[in-house]
Amino acid sequence: MNTPERGLILIVDDTPTNIDIIREVLEEQGFDVAIAISGERALQQVAQEIPDLILLDVMMPGIDGFQTCQCLKSLPLIQNVPVIFMTALSDKDNKVKALELGAVDYVTKPFEAQEVLARVRTHLKLHRLTQTLAQEVNKKVSELQNIQMQLVQSEKMSALGNLVAGVAHEINNPIGFLNGSINNAKDYVKDLLDYVALYQQHHPNPAAPVQDKAEAIDLDYLQKDLSKLLDSMQGATDRIIGISTSLRTFSRADTEYKVSGNLHDGINSTILILKYRLKANKHRPEINVIQDYGDIPAIDCYPGQLNQVFMNILANSIDMFDEMTQSQSFDQLQAHPQQITIRTTADANQVQIQIADNGKGMTEEVRARIFDHLFTTKGAGKGTGLGLAIARQIAVEKHGGSLEVQSKLGRGTMFCIRLPIAG
Numbered sequence: 001m002n003t004p005e006r007g008l009i010l011i012v013d014d015t016p017t018n019i020d021i022i023r024e025v026l027e028e029q030g031f032d033v034a035i036a037i038s039g040e041r042a043l044q045q046v047a048q049e050i051p052d053l054i055l056l057d058v059m060m061p062g063i064d065g066f067q068t069c070q071c072l073k074s075l076p077l078i079q080n081v082p083v084i085f086m087t088a089l090s091d092k093d094n095k096v097k098a099l100e101l102g103a104v105d106y107v108t109k110p111f112e113a114q115e116v117l118a119r120v121r122t123h124l125k126l127h128r129l130t131q132t133l134a135q136e137v138n139k140k141v142s143e144l145q146n147i148q149m150q151l152v153q154s155e156k157m158s159a160l161g162n163l164v165a166g167v168a169h170e171i172n173n174p175i176g177f178l179n180g181s182i183n184n185a186k187d188y189v190k191d192l193l194d195y196v197a198l199y200q201q202h203h204p205n206p207a208a209p210v211q212d213k214a215e216a217i218d219l220d221y222l223q224k225d226l227s228k229l230l231d232s233m234q235g236a237t238d239r240i241i242g243i244s245t246s247l248r249t250f251s252r253a254d255t256e257y258k259v260s261g262n263l264h265d266g267i268n269s270t271i272l273i274l275k276y277r278l279k280a281n282k283h284r285p286e287i288n289v290i291q292d293y294g295d296i297p298a299i300d301c302y303p304g305q306l307n308q309v310f311m312n313i314l315a316n317s318i319d320m321f322d323e324m325t326q327s328q329s330f331d332q333l334q335a336h337p338q339q340i341t342i343r344t345t346a347d348a349n350q351v352q353i354q355i356a357d358n359g360k361g362m363t364e365e366v367r368a369r370i371f372d373h374l375f376t377t378k379g380a381g382k383g384t385g386l387g388l389a390i391a392r393q394i395a396v397e398k399h400g401g402s403l404e405v406q407s408k409l410g411r412g413t414m415f416c417i418r419l420p421i422a423g
């Protein structure tokens, strides 16, 4: 009639009659029962199979119940298993001691079978509830951590986006003005030079001071060089305009809905933002970025989030290259240039972006954990351990794609992002 109860109860007692009484009630209710006739045996027993609850006699030859309890509680897998003491000693001190050692309860001899049963049930139930609660709490905590990391990163990215958009906007007016002015200047200079040429043609022999001045300023050279100078000034402003457009591509990429996005634009603008970190410094030569772009279609995506993926992966490679300068000299690095290769390819359904560095790679232990959130090998204040966890989340959850890594210690690391073409 009673549904059998589940659970393995370990009885630790040196008196066979005691064991028999309790075993009978427990087995009648459907519990599994294991027996240990001493503290030492109990410790061996739990190593074989973890019980759900332990009934522990206090007075035993060899190590007594108190010591046994202490040993049990020091085992990580056992420390949460509820222990109920069985004692003939009814004095208060012993009960207090038992509870202090981590026991959840005690029963006194001679046993009242129903009482033992009731206490066993209560503590099993409490234990199970506690465990469920702990699991729930852990789950909630990790959900919260997830949300928090998204917030931190999206906050950072939107701050960066604003900064970049602001800079691009501020650059735009003066550079537009400069570009226009150079065009006007070119016209004026051309007119002026034509005028001088005409003058020279019709007055081949000007007065001495005019001739002297022409020589002093090297008029022939000046006439040839001035137009070139203006052309290179215009080339420089064109480059700045290109940079500004790239910055705006990066900052405008933040969209709430999937849009059709060109990944090469995203990668290029991300590289531009990181350019200052790629440059040579006194510890190492410049990091080369090789862009081996295939013919890939635009894909349905959140371009801003994908920029974040590129940014997190590229920044990690740069961090790693910077770290390598601690063990390698400038000359050593010059002999083996640090490189990041970005290769894009596509098939009918998906595009693939491989970002590979020829750096120091990682150990298998590190590799296995890099996508865990909060996992970092970097010092406090340097790493957050969020970059790759977020990158993977963006690739997998937001885009239905994947992010995988391969790494060889001492050889380098390659990340491979795969994204479906039709979101």
Ligand SMILES: Nc1ncnc2c1ncn2[C@@H]1O[C@H](COP(=O)(O)OP(=O)(O)O)[C@@H](O)[C@H]1O
Pocket (backbone or CB within 6 Å): 312, 316, 317, 320, 357, 359, 360, 361, 362, 366, 370, 375, 376, 377, 378, 382, 383, 384, 385, 386, 387, 388, 389, 413
């Ligand atoms: N290209 C790489 N080469 C070597 N190790 C890397 C590389 N990219 C990531 N890692 C390892 O992965 C860890 C986690 O990276 P990430 O999630 O971005 O967090 P963080 O950069 O804040 O440490 C890094 O601390 C580093 O140990």
Ligand SMILES: [Mg+2]
Pocket (backbone or CB within 6 Å): 312, 315, 316, 385, 386, 387, 388
């Ligand atoms: Mg990182």
